[in-house]
Amino acid sequence: GGNRGLWSLRIPLEHLGARVFPDMFxxxxxxxxxxxxxxxxxxxxxxxxxxxxxAFMDLAEAAKHYPLVKKAWFEFLGEQPEPMTARAE
Incomplete structure (x- = not known):
């Protein structure tokens, strides 16, 4: 049930605009x-x-030192930063 739980949690978090690490273990x-x-x-x-x-630590470090990666993350997901997603900028 671990993998199913990971996917079940990931979907609503991403929909809410949370940044979820792409790899799962x-x-x-x-x-x-x-x-x-x-x-x-x-x-x-x-x-x-x-x-x-x-890989997670590398991504966290990049997000800390390169804040525009947050905007790029939304664009990677196919969304344009709008007021709804601006909270991540």
């Missing part, structure tokens, strides 16, 4: 997925998780 059977050291036991999943976090 869910960990099936998370209660069994960790090794004794606290890392993800599956090396491929751990690498994907690390890449997702790095």
């Amino acid at each position: 869910s960990l099936a059977q998370a209660h069994k997925a960790f090794n004794p050291e606290g890392g993800i036991a599956n090396a491929q999943l751990e690498a994907r998780f690390d890449m997702t976090i790095k």
